[in-house]
Each structure stands twice: as C-alpha cells, then as structure tokens.
Amino acid sequence: MSIKSLSSNAKKRLSEACFSISILVLLASCHKQKETPPPVSSGLTPYEIKYPFTFPALNIPSDNPLTVEGIALGKALYGDPILSNDGRSCSACHVKSTSFSSFSANAIPHINEGWNTKFLWRGGVEGTLEDAMSFEVNEFFKTDVTKLNANQDYKARFKNVYGVETISRKDVAYALAQYLRSLTSVDSRFDRYVRKESMITMSELNGFYIFNSEKGECFHCHSLGLFADNAYHNNGIDSIFTGNNAGRYDVTKNPNDLGKFKTPTLRNIELTAPYMHDGRYLTLEEVVEHYNSGVKKTATIDPIMTLPSFENGLQLTAQQKSDLVAFLKTLTDTSFVNNPLH
Amino acid sequence: MKNMFFLSVLLIMGLYSCKKSDRKYSQVVLNVKYKVDDLSLQKDTVRYLNNAGNLYSVTHLEYYISGITFHEESGHDFHCTGIHYINGFSPQTNQILIDSVPCGIYTSVTCNIGLSHALNVSNSLTNTAENVNMAWPDNMGGGYHFLKMEGYVKTPAGNMGYVVHLGTDTSLVSCVMTQQLYVFAVRSEFDMTMNLNEWYRSPAVYNLLTDGNNTMGNPSSMSKIAANGYNVFTLQLN
Incomplete structure (x- = not known):
C-alpha cells in the first residue's frame, strides 16, 4: 500500500x-538518569540492568544488590523442584519460551517484574519482589530449607552470595528476587x-x-x-x-x-x-x-x-x-x- | 488581656525580626485535603451532587501542582519551583513542603494544576512510576496529564463512568487562594483544601451528562473544566 x-x-x-514516534526516537537518544545501585559485597560481581528511558527508575533494595552470582543462584532455584514438596518448580509453570508464562495455568509472565509493586492477578502480594518471592517460598511452595541446607552446592553458593552458614527461607526468596529482577525484556x-x-x-x-x-x-x-x-x-x-x-x-x-x-x-x-x-x-x-x-x-x-x-x-x-x-x-x-x- | 498583650509583643517582635535587612525564612507545609461542598471525600461512593445536578462518585484523583507563588502584601512575590505529584487517595503524596519561604504577611497564594509550557514536554519529568502513568500521548500533544479525575455519574439508565482528564498547554489550571497568611514561625502549616464541586460550578456549570463525560480529546470540555478550577483550593491555618 x-x-x-x-x-x-x-x-x-x-x-x-x-x-x-519521532518524539520517542528523539528522546531515545537522551541519557537516562540512573539510580545508583546499592554496593555489593567484595568477591561478588555487580550486575547492572539497562533499560529504556521510558521505564520508571528501578528501585533495588539496599540489602539485596544485584550480582552475577546472586542471579545465577536464583536461576538455579527457579528451575529446581527442591523449592517445593511436590515436585513443582517455578519454571514448571513459568516457561521461558512463552516469556515465563504458562499456557495451562495462565501464570502472569515473569518479565520486568522488578518495576512492579503489585503481584499476582488479584494483588495477593504488594511490596517488593522480595516480598512476592517470600510469599512464594513461604506460602506457595512451603519450601523445606532443610533440603537446601543438606545440599553442599547450594550451601556454598548461599554463603558466597549472602554470607550465611545456614540457608533460610528469606535467603531463598532474596535469591529468587535477584533472578526475577534480571528478567528484563527491553x-x-x-x-x-x-x-x-x-x-x-x-x-x-x-x-x-x-x-x-x-x-x-x-x-x-x-x-x-x-x-x-x-x-x-x-x-x-x-x-x-x-x-x-x-x-x-x-x-x-x-x-x-x-x-x-x-x-x-x-x-x-x-x-x-x-x-x-x-x-x-x-x-x-x-x-x-x-x-x-x-x-x-x-x-x-x-x-x-x-x-x-x-x-x-x-x-x-x-x-x-x-x-x-x-x-x-x-x-x-x-x-x-x-x-x-x- | 495579659495574653493579648504578650501575643501583640510577640507579633511585633516577629515582624521586626523579619525586616528585609535580615529576613528570616520559614518552612511552609501545605497539607492537601479534600471535600465536596459539605461532605468529606470518600472513594467509590455515588453521593456527591454538583451544580449541574449530577450525582457522582470519585474513584481516581491524580494531578500535578506547580508554580506555587506566595504574594506578599508589599507586592513582592515568592516563587517556588517544585512540581508536586498528588494522588488524592494516597495520603503520603498529599503534603507539600516548601523550604525557605521568606517570613512575612502574604495576601494570597497562586498555583497551577498542571505544568507550564516549558515543563509540559514528554519525558521531561523524572521517570517515576507515577509520572510514566501520567504521560499524555505525543500524538495528542504530548507532555503529561495535568489532572485525572474519574468516577461514576448516575443516569436514569444506571451509573455511567466519567473521565475528566486535563492536559496540553491550553488546559493549564490557574488557581487563586485569597487568604491572609502570616508566615513567621520556623515551620508554618496550612490546610489547602480542594472542593471537588468547584470543578463543575463556575464560571460555567459543567454537566457530566450533557457537556461530556470524557474531556480528553475534547478541547472545549477541557477548557471549561480548567476555567472552573481557579477556585478549587482554599487555604486555612492548620
């Protein structure tokens, strides 16, 4: 035509x-004022999220700065049925190829969730991603952390990322939050x-x-x-x-x-x-x-x-x-x- | 009598201490409040009656206040540069702090609901979640919504939604609050109360059923509402 x-x-x-569109294109060349990310512990590799100027500033809690190691740990947990007591994992419903959503369960896609303060279709959790993942770990999966503490690989990785000798549900939720915050589609x-x-x-x-x-x-x-x-x-x-x-x-x-x-x-x-x-x-x-x-x-x-x-x-x-x-x-x-x- | 004497002495001392030569400054706090004529504002209740006879509710109230100016008795003005995002149903956004207001007697305060031409440019404000959601589409003029006021209005056939949105330079609202303010304390608090019925009252009665239940994209509706906004706020000592 x-x-x-x-x-x-x-x-x-x-x-x-x-x-x-031309206004958007013009503005796309503008530099975005970035928030200063919270500092990470020594020995860990800071991870910076890049996003378009049209996004609101991303708030990262000071007690859970993004690190390459933390995100990798969260990713491992996301796909591991060890989180649940019935063989389910996050990735069982949130499938990567469907943008971390699910055809059968119609799960909300896990993309750009770091900008959200309201979670689940009905807003069952409001707050930070850490709050949302705490709900998942405590209420949804009822994660048995004794299984994680019996896993030497997870123990070493949690110690490296969070400096803990014993893994708690909070640590699990925080690692998952890091991973979800890294899932940015831009x-x-x-x-x-x-x-x-x-x-x-x-x-x-x-x-x-x-x-x-x-x-x-x-x-x-x-x-x-x-x-x-x-x-x-x-x-x-x-x-x-x-x-x-x-x-x-x-x-x-x-x-x-x-x-x-x-x-x-x-x-x-x-x-x-x-x-x-x-x-x-x-x-x-x-x-x-x-x-x-x-x-x-x-x-x-x-x-x-x-x-x-x-x-x-x-x-x-x-x-x-x-x-x-x-x-x-x-x-x-x-x-x-x-x-x-x- | 004795108290009156001491108060007078304090006032004179206060005035003396604020002479131009060594002028003192006050932090002014404006607590934004709401009413609908004699009723308090409650979300989601169809119980308010405006001058057009519309029975309506309010479900959503967001706006920007900018260009706050204190007008002194002497003719001097104190201009504030801040832009304040306000959500009527989010208490933490309903307090405006203005530092370093020169002590003095002010006869009126003016402000804009919305953003001046220079500020009303897409993506010019810090990209907070609120500012992003207040964006006004570029293909409709760009910039930001100045006001989002939504709810339901009763009709013979049942409730119908209304969406009073203002944006673009021509619908900037200039508000005047004529009230003598004595600003002498280190911190001076005032209530700045919006009467939502004023949006529909004068100089022209606005009827949500006949003048339009959607102002966005309708310049004449936006102009009418914007003009009515001149007196939506009143000030009083907290």
Whole structure:
C-alpha cells in the first residue's frame, strides 16, 4: 500500500503517529538518569540492568544488590523442584519460551517484574519482589530449607552470595528476587524502532496510533514503556463476579473491587496466550474483539471503559483490528526468550 | 488581656525580626485535603451532587501542582519551583513542603494544576512510576496529564463512568487562594483544601451528562473544566 493511496484522514493519522514516534526516537537518544545501585559485597560481581528511558527508575533494595552470582543462584532455584514438596518448580509453570508464562495455568509472565509493586492477578502480594518471592517460598511452595541446607552446592553458593552458614527461607526468596529482577525484556521490534535501529510497517504504525489515542484507549492502563500501570481494573469481561472472577475482591473484600485484576504487561503478549486472568481468550484477535464489541458494563467497570467511544464498543474496522494486533506483535522480544542467561 | 498583650509583643517582635535587612525564612507545609461542598471525600461512593445536578462518585484523583507563588502584601512575590505529584487517595503524596519561604504577611497564594509550557514536554519529568502513568500521548500533544479525575455519574439508565482528564498547554489550571497568611514561625502549616464541586460550578456549570463525560480529546470540555478550577483550593491555618 502506498501513502498516496491513503485517505486524507488516514494520512493525518499516519502523520500524527509518525510525529509521535519521532518524539520517542528523539528522546531515545537522551541519557537516562540512573539510580545508583546499592554496593555489593567484595568477591561478588555487580550486575547492572539497562533499560529504556521510558521505564520508571528501578528501585533495588539496599540489602539485596544485584550480582552475577546472586542471579545465577536464583536461576538455579527457579528451575529446581527442591523449592517445593511436590515436585513443582517455578519454571514448571513459568516457561521461558512463552516469556515465563504458562499456557495451562495462565501464570502472569515473569518479565520486568522488578518495576512492579503489585503481584499476582488479584494483588495477593504488594511490596517488593522480595516480598512476592517470600510469599512464594513461604506460602506457595512451603519450601523445606532443610533440603537446601543438606545440599553442599547450594550451601556454598548461599554463603558466597549472602554470607550465611545456614540457608533460610528469606535467603531463598532474596535469591529468587535477584533472578526475577534480571528478567528484563527491553528489545522488542518496537523498542528497536524507537531506537531507530529498525522499521515497523504502516499497519503496525497505524495500530500504534489506535493504541495510543482515544480511538483504542489502550494507553491509559497499558502505559508506554512497561505497557502496564501497576494497578487493578475491571475491564468488562464479566457481569457476574463469582469464583475465579471476583478479582481483587478476594483480597480486600471490598465490593468496589469486584472483577478488578492487575493490568498485565503487553510486552511479549504474542507469546503469552491464553489471555485474561482465566485464559478465556486464546488469540489476540479475540482480545481485541472483546474491547471492540464484548465489554460488559457493571458497577465496578473501569470508568474509561464506559466512555462514549466504548458505548457500542470501539467499532474498529476489520483493518483497524488487524492493525492493532500487528502493533501488539511488535512488542515481541525474541532476544529475551532466546537469551541463554535467562 | 495579659495574653493579648504578650501575643501583640510577640507579633511585633516577629515582624521586626523579619525586616528585609535580615529576613528570616520559614518552612511552609501545605497539607492537601479534600471535600465536596459539605461532605468529606470518600472513594467509590455515588453521593456527591454538583451544580449541574449530577450525582457522582470519585474513584481516581491524580494531578500535578506547580508554580506555587506566595504574594506578599508589599507586592513582592515568592516563587517556588517544585512540581508536586498528588494522588488524592494516597495520603503520603498529599503534603507539600516548601523550604525557605521568606517570613512575612502574604495576601494570597497562586498555583497551577498542571505544568507550564516549558515543563509540559514528554519525558521531561523524572521517570517515576507515577509520572510514566501520567504521560499524555505525543500524538495528542504530548507532555503529561495535568489532572485525572474519574468516577461514576448516575443516569436514569444506571451509573455511567466519567473521565475528566486535563492536559496540553491550553488546559493549564490557574488557581487563586485569597487568604491572609502570616508566615513567621520556623515551620508554618496550612490546610489547602480542594472542593471537588468547584470543578463543575463556575464560571460555567459543567454537566457530566450533557457537556461530556470524557474531556480528553475534547478541547472545549477541557477548557471549561480548567476555567472552573481557579477556585478549587482554599487555604486555612492548620
């Protein structure tokens, strides 16, 4: 399709999208003010996380600085059923090839979790990654640390990283937190386009315009950068909130939280099917169609979902829906899932 | 009587000690509070009635305050440079500390809700999680949301969402708080209270059902709300 063949309205939108991208490209060249990482113990190798200017500053707890050795230890634990008492490991559900999510259990992908302060679909844990991993170790796996203390390799590695003679659940949670904090996905095609290293198609660009404007209204919850807002919303997928669909209400018991779930990141969304908290949608096309025509209005639905533009669904054309999906697929970061360090 | 005499002496001494030659400074604390006319602000309750007759709730309230200026009786102004992100439902963000305010008697305080033209540039603020989520899309003008105020409004057919978002230079809100302030203590605390109904009151009544329940992308709605914001805040001694 040539630019000449576009309607004047389409050209206007395309030019607005190009302007938007050009601003991003311009800003991509800016130096980001980095937080000073906490110091590491001698003998350990500090590990620095690089991330785009569009990300918020990454806060790393002073008592758990990132080190190459700590991350490697966390990675070993992540894949080891020694954490549980029934043969499960983290990686049994959070599969690398699907961006550390899971088809069967619909687990939230473990990417860019270091920027989160709300964890699990219902926000069952709020705080730092260390808090989230403490929950996993203490509540989910009920890790038996006597098994770890009987393992000489783990004992030596924990002593090296944390200086402890006896491994505690806290040490296990901290090592896992280091590993998860290192799982950063920042090299999608869209990132590379913003960095002026590659191109995206006109369809993808048009999809970005829909995403980042009142046309699609995606950006309010999936803020650019992390493509999430670290908040809970009812996005209109249910009208009855029982069982698995009660959402954050399960945690707070506040009726105003019925049907609200944490906004998942859209980075690597192509790899993390199925979608929504219960995996009800198998494809991105189904997800877009939900917003286009399937939103259910209830007392707790997010106000943004009841705007005039949503009154009868987004009313996107088939081409616009296709463009939006095409844009979402530019957020796929194959270097992340192929990274041998992860 | 005796107390009045001592207070007068203290006030005169205070005023004398703040003469221009060796001016003293105070830390001013502005505690941001909320009300809706006579009611306190409670999240998620459809119980507020505005001048347009809309019965509404508030689920979300975020904004920036910038350009705080203290206007002295003598005509001198003290300008503050800070930008303050505020979330109405997050108490830790609702206190503004201003160091080194010159002691004196101020007749009014002005501020902006939002960011001036020079500051309202995408990614110009430190990339905190809050600032990132306040970004205003570049293809809609760029910069930041000045205000996000959301909730539900009652309609004959049931509750409908409303999204009052302000952004872009033309919807910068200029607020005036006319109140005589005596700033002499080492630390002076004032309550800065936002009455949310003022957003819908004057100079033009804004009806969420007929003027629009979504202001973003609607310049006339944004202008109307922004103009109404001039008196949303009032100041009083804590």
